[in-house]
Amino acid sequence: LNAAPRRAPRQQIRFLPTPAPSGGGALELVPTRVPVLAEHPLVQGPRFRRLKIGAGHRLDVKASGVFVLGIGHGNKLLTDLYNCHLTKVYTVGGLFGKATDDFSDTGKLIEKTTFDHITREKLERILAVIQGTNHKALLMYSNTDMQTQEAYELAVKGLIRPMDKSPPIITAIRCLQFALPEFQLEIHCLHETQQYLRKIVHEIGLELKSSAVCTRVRRTRDGVFTLDDALPRTQWDLQSIQDAIQNCQLKVETEIEKTLG
Amino acid sequence: AAMAGMLRGLRAARPARSLHRRGLGGAAGPPSTRQLREAEEAAPVFQYAGKAAKRKDRVFVWGFSYSGALGVPSFVKPDAGWKKPRRIQPTPYRLETEEKISSAACGYGFTLLASSTTDITKVWGMGLNKDSQLGFQRSRRDKTKGYEYVLEPSPIPLPLEKPQQTRVLQVSCGRAHSLVLTDSEGVFTMGNNSYGQCGRKVIENEIYSESHLIHQLKEFDSRVVQVVCGQDHSLFRTKKGSVYACGWGADGQTGLGHYNITSIPTKLRGDIAGVNVIQVSSYGDCCLAVSDEGDVFGWGNSEYLQLASVTETTQVNVPRHLPFKIGKIKEAACGGTGNAVLTEEGNIFVWGYGILGKGSNLIETAVPEMIPPSLFGWSDFNSEICVAHIRCGLSQFAALTNRGELFVWGKNLRGCLGTGRMEDQYFPWRVTVPGEVVDVACGVDHMVSLVKSFT
Numbered sequence: 001l002n003a004a005p006r007r008a009p010r011q012q013i014r015f016l017p018t019p020a021p022s023g024g025g026a027l028e029l030v031p032t033r034v035p036v037l038a039e040h041p042l043v044q045g046p047r048f049r050r051l052k053i054g055a056g057h058r059l060d061v062k063a064s065g066v067f068v069l070g071i072g073h074g075n076k077l078l079t080d081l082y083n084c085h086l087t088k089v090y091t092v093g094g095l096f097g098k099a100t101d102d103f104s105d106t107g108k109l110i111e112k113t114t115f116d117h118i119t120r121e122k123l124e125r126i127l128a129v130i131q132g133t134n135h136k137a138l139l140m141y142s143n144t145d146m147q148t149q150e151a152y153e154l155a156v157k158g159l160i161r162p163m164d165k166s167p168p169i170i171t172a173i174r175c176l177q178f179a180l181p182e183f184q185l186e187i188h189c190l191h192e193t194q195q196y197l198r199k200i201v202h203e204i205g206l207e208l209k210s211s212a213v214c215t216r217v218r219r220t221r222d223g224v225f226t227l228d229d230a231l232p233r234t235q236w237d238l239q240s241i242q243d244a245i246q247n248c249q250l251k252v253e254t255e256i257e258k259t260l261g
Numbered sequence: 262a263a264m265a266g267m268l269r270g271l272r273a274a275r276p277a278r279s280l281h282r283r284g285l286g287g288a289a290g291p292p293s294t295r296q297l298r299e300a301e302e303a304a305p306v307f308q309y310a311g312k313a314a315k316r317k318d319r320v321f322v323w324g325f326s327y328s329g330a331l332g333v334p335s336f337v338k339p340d341a342g343w344k345k346p347r348r349i350q351p352t353p354y355r356l357e358t359e360e361k362i363s364s365a366a367c368g369y370g371f372t373l374l375a376s377s378t379t380d381i382t383k384v385w386g387m388g389l390n391k392d393s394q395l396g397f398q399r400s401r402r403d404k405t406k407g408y409e410y411v412l413e414p415s416p417i418p419l420p421l422e423k424p425q426q427t428r429v430l431q432v433s434c435g436r437a438h439s440l441v442l443t444d445s446e447g448v449f450t451m452g453n454n455s456y457g458q459c460g461r462k463v464i465e466n467e468i469y470s471e472s473h474l475i476h477q478l479k480e481f482d483s484r485v486v487q488v489v490c491g492q493d494h495s496l497f498r499t500k501k502g503s504v505y506a507c508g509w510g511a512d513g514q515t516g517l518g519h520y521n522i523t524s525i526p527t528k529l530r531g532d533i534a535g536v537n538v539i540q541v542s543s544y545g546d547c548c549l550a551v552s553d554e555g556d557v558f559g560w561g562n563s564e565y566l567q568l569a570s571v572t573e574t575t576q577v578n579v580p581r582h583l584p585f586k587i588g589k590i591k592e593a594a595c596g597g598t599g600n601a602v603l604t605e606e607g608n609i610f611v612w613g614y615g616i617l618g619k620g621s622n623l624i625e626t627a628v629p630e631m632i633p634p635s636l637f638g639w640s641d642f643n644s645e646i647c648v649a650h651i652r653c654g655l656s657q658f659a660a661l662t663n664r665g666e667l668f669v670w671g672k673n674l675r676g677c678l679g680t681g682r683m684e685d686q687y688f689p690w691r692v693t694v695p696g697e698v699v700d701v702a703c704g705v706d707h708m709v710s711l712v713k714s715f716t
Contacts, residue, residue, distance in 0.1 A: 097306075109300070109301050109304060111304075111307060112301075112304050112305070112306045112307065113306060113307045113308065113309060114306060114307070114308040114309075114311075116312055117310050117311060117312045117314055117716075122715065122716050125664075125665070125697060125715050126715055128664045128665070128666070129666075129715070131638070131643075132638065132666050132691050132693070133691075133693055135638065135691065136690070136691050136693065139690075146684070146686070146687065146688075146690075147621055147684060147685070147687060148620075148621060149620040149621050149622045151620075151688075152619065152620030152621070152687060152688045153620065155635075155636060155688060156633045156635055156636060156688075157635070158635055158640060172640075172642045172643075174642070174643075207715060207716070208715075208716055209309040209310035209314070209716050210309065210310070
């Protein structure tokens with residue numbers, strides 16, 4: 001970053017004493033443009049010595065996916081994005097038949113159960129109920145008075161959501177793949193942690209009178225940032241980072257304007 | 262520990278056994294991956310539900326309990342002295358029943374549950390019994406008297422000719438009378454008959470409490486397939502598509518062209534004559550009927566603009582066609598002051614007076630207004646969700662979606678909406694029921710739902 005060409009130094013107009021061209025020993029003040037010495041590269045040193053990098057919503061060790069970082073001024077935008085309370089989308093993979101202590105497949109085994117009675121229809125029924133109760137929680141934690149007409153209008157458009165701290169809420173959940181004993185879910189949620197999603201997988205297993213563990217958690221969208229904007233390990237270099245920041249600038253600005261006004 | 266070892270050594274007669282090593286020596290360090298895998302495979306597998314596990318049928322009740330209409334005696338008379346009676350059950354509470362209940366109906370302070378079994382006991386009732394709307398319930402303390410309040414689902418003895426073959430199809434409850442529909446023995450009516458709503462002649466000064474009289478009605482043009490009770494009148498729909506009515510008619514709710522009492526079920530004419538009616542609905546003093554072509558007809562009380570789209574009068578005593586251009590109508594539900602219909606696309610239209618479900622600004626309308634489907638869970642994500650059934654209580658509405666979710670809205674009288682809150686609900690709100698809701702019956706201040714468990 002420091003090797004990038006910098007701005008040319010400021011020029012200033014100074015009256016310098018120079019010997020007069022007309023001869024004689026008298027000194028005249030001639031206005032000349034000289035660069036300000038304070039901005040000389042040798043005086044200033046490298047432009048960036050430290051970078052302020054902040055992290056967006058947490059992603060724990062066993063999970064993968066989109067992880068938003070803010071650099072410099074981006075840290076302030078991160079706070080604004082947090083206050084927008086946008087949903088995140090996860091792809092969660094699960095396995096029926098096992099129950100472990102930390103709800104993932106690398107934990108200590110507690111119990112094994114049969115799962116051949118589980119069908120996709122039963123799973124979808126459970127998911128519909130989870131979505132229903134969470135939708136109710138969405139309306140309740142949004143702290144709006146349900147008796148008003150504005151609450152009705154927002155509810156119709158689906159814009160009611162909690163705008164401050166609340167327990168984890170799932171706004172939408174559906175089954176992408178179902179091949180016993182494995183299954184994959186797509187979960188849209190707010191204010192959650194990845195361990196909470198693993199716990200949801202475990203509870204789905206319990207509801208279906210069996211048990212389930214979570215094999216993978218992958219975040220596919222965090223607010224306005226999707227997998228397409230994210231940089232994989234091979235692209236962690238300056239040029240790609242700069243391009244990515246450029247591409248997302250407009251999206252972030254519009255979203256913040258829309259939600260926070 | 263070293264001291265103890267030395268002491269042990271001093272007592273030479275004892276064999277030297279170390280205090281530290283108890284049991285057999287185990288592996289040292291954390292178990293390796295192979296050991297973990299072997300331990301996993303060797304673990305026992307538990308089975309909680311087999312492949313042929315069936316979904317269980319349950320009944321959930323909620324609302325005002327002091328009349329005994331919820332069927333849980335411990336709400337009214339707690340079993341321990343320190344417990345307080347529960348006046349209102351704000352969230353769904355499971356009611357244990359002996360048989361699978363196929364039909365339920367809520368009246369004004371009482372409930373009827375019916376099962377389509379061929380056993381002797383087919384109908385159970387609980388709640389208010391001051392007019393024998395639950396039949397005669399012999400009191401256990403005094404064998405000559407009957408109960409005024411029945412706190413537990415108690416069997417109702419029906420005078421059937423073939424009790425082990427006849428099945429009960431449907432029950433319906435009004436303000437102080439009830440109707441039981443059987444498949445081969447017609448309709449049985451019991452309860453208050455001061456306006457002829459039980460289909461028999463009005464006897465002056467008849468005492469209705471502790472009465473054993475259950476009347477049987479068989480003379481219709483074909484088999485009766487649906488019975489509906491209004492507040493003080495009864496409607497019967499037959500297989501041929503005609504509608505019969507009896508009972509109080511001062512608001513024209515019998516639809517027979519006059520405002521008098523009718524004590525014998527009489528066929529309705531008007532705009533319904535010749536129309537094949539597929540569903541009738543009523544709960545207060547207004548009635549709606551749906552034909553097989555998707556038209557809706559109404560008659561009865563119109564003080565709350567229920568029929569204002571066809572007439573300015575407040576009582577309509579002949580069925581009139583309601584010319585709504587909202588699509589083909591599948592089901593209609595009539596409440597005390599508001600009405601709702603369900604169209605073929607799965608949308609709900611409401612009109613009338615009261616809390617109609619479109620926010621606190623809409624209090625009355627004569628023209629049906631649609632409730633946006635996004636309130637029932639419809640979104641781009643779930644576009645197959647639509648409403649499957651609509652039911653009405655006196656001032657509440659209940660809608661069932663095709664995913665088995667129950668939405669309620671309206672006046673929350675004594676917690677009857679089941680939302681857990683006591684405030685009125687101005688737009689459809691989900692009721693959390695642990696199961697897939699198959700049917701719901703709404704009363705004045707309580708509701709009963711028939712639910713299938715998830716797995």
